Amino acid sequence: MSSPPKKAPADIWSQTDIRDYLSESALTVGAGSPTDAGAGWMLPTPHPDPIIAAGGIPDAGSLPAREIQEALERVLSRAPDVALRYGGVLGFEDLRAILAERQSAMDGLALDQDNFILHNGGSGCLDNICRAFLTHGDVVITEGPAYSGTTRAIRGHMAELIEVAVDDDGLSISGVAAAIERANSEGKRVKFVYLNPDFQNPTGTTLSEERRLALIELCANHRILIVEDSTYSELFFDAPPPSSIYAMAGGAGVLRLGTFSKIIATGLRVGWVQASKEHIDALGRVRFDMGTSPLILHTLAEFIRSGSLDPHIERMRVIYAEKCATLSESLHEGCQPYVRFTKPGGGFFFWFECIGAPSKEVAAAAAEEGLLFPPGTTFFLDKENTPDTHVRLAFSNASLRHLAEIGPRLKAAFLKVVD
Ligand SMILES: Cc1ncc(COP(=O)(O)O)c(C=O)c1O
Structure with missing residues (x-):
């Protein structure tokens, strides 16, 4: 018979340091950016009517809840047993076939369902891409600034990140070339550019x-993959963006990532990777979560088949174009000479330069005025030493009334902090 423990198990565990148990990844990665959570993020503010311009989430008033509910009801009344059982590692074939048809038309390529794997949002796609392609110490080149969820995921897979500047024409390709050279000269391998x-x-x-x-051309010459995140590509205002990198490369060496989060709703948690069959096979091999919810995948297939998706996206383009124009006008008329910006042609975000004060001080003063947004340093790897010059405002879920008030509230904030 074993002797009784000297201490109660609860006492033993309460005196044990959790860090002894954590993986290298859990020890390395910090908590997520508060803005990744979307609408819930708030700096404390005394204002009775705060404007939240923080998270990239769709316009709440336009969510197609009724159409989704009807699609779900049809799925459950027609074949509940199929939608309510395991669905396989790549995800529901019909939805992959629907995506293949849509993306083939967009990219001018002949894709089929085997060029797609479905995941838990674009985030799940990226996580699995990292699992399939990164090993400890590999290098990934990203934009600086970049979406903070991406850099967290890559860091969580123990890869080293090199940030390359973005200007008005996007990522600097000479910067990417220099980063590749630097990594190679240190004996490191760059696996992909995100x-x-x-x-x-x-x-x-x-x-x-x-x-x-x-x-x-640069990436092919160095045998480096490109991970093209097309999260906002369909949400243009006047004109679509240029052809995708995937289409221009004929699919060679590119993994293109898409999501229903921004074109429909973030709560669906469904995204896809579009890639060569070889790459999709690699992604399937390292997937251990038994797939993405078949019930939601069947519902989405039904939603798209019934013709609800494209008209919804068209409506959203008009809504976001109006929101963006309202914000632009408000900043232009209400907040000169403190902001400098280029109006985006699509998406959810406005990036502006703060004239005369650091963005962290502007963000704190704006919170007192009831305007909530993260400082631009949130989107850089080195949040402490990055020049504190810019701010991101998300206009997608703020009302037109609120967007029109941003300029004057921001000007009041600047007046408190400019030298
Ligand atoms: C550029 C980009 N990629 C990926 C994501 C992740 O989206 P989800 O996982 O909801 O598809 C986001 C979310 O904000 C994003 O902005």
Whole structure:
């Protein structure tokens, strides 16, 4: 018979340091950016009517809830057993076939369902891409600034990140070439370049056609994959972005990532990777979560088949164009001479330069005025030493009334902090 423990198990565990158990990844990665959570993020503000311009979430008043409910009801009344059981590692074939048809038309390529794997949002896609392609110490080149969820995921897979600047034409390709050279000279291997070329989060910029071609050539010459994040590509205002990098490269060496989060709703948690069959096979091999919810995938297939998706996207383009124009006018009329910006041609975000004060001080003063947004440093790898010059405003879910008030509230904030 074993002797009784000297201490109660609860006492033993309460005196044990959790860090002894954590993986290297859990020890390395910090908590997510508060803005990744979307609408819930708030700095404390005394204002009775705060304007939240923080998270990239769709317009709440336009969510197609009724159409989704009807699609779900049809799925459950027709074949509940199929939608309510395991669905396989690549995800529901019909939805993959629907995506293949849509994306083939968009990219001018002949894709089929085996060029697609479905995941838990674009985030799930990226996580699995990292699992399939990265090993400890590999290098990934990203935009600087970049969507903070991406950089967290890559760091979580123990890869090293090199940030390359973004200007009005998108990611600097000479910067990518220099980063490749630097990594190679240190004996490191660059596995992929991640970029969000259309209406980028956070800057709203779009990569020029010339740079797309240059990036394809550069990466092919160095045998480096391109991960093209097309989260906002369909949400243009007047004109679509240039052809995708995937289309320009004929699919060679490119994994294109898409999501229903911004074109429908973030709560669906469904995204896809479009890639060569070889790459899709690699992604399937390292997937251990038994797939994405078949019930939601069947519902989405039904929603799209019934013709609800394209008219919804068209309506959203008009709504976001009006929101963006309202914000632009408000900043232009209400907040000069403190902001400098280029109006984006699509997406959810406005990126502006703060004139005369650092963005962290502007963000704190704006919170007192009831205007909530993250400082631009949130989107850089080195949040402490990055020049504190810019701010991202998300206009997608703020009302037109609120967007029109942003300029004057921001000006009041600047007046408190400018030298
Ligand atoms: C550029 C970009 N990629 C990916 C995502 C992740 O979206 P989800 O996982 O909801 O598809 C986001 C969300 O804000 C984003 O802005």
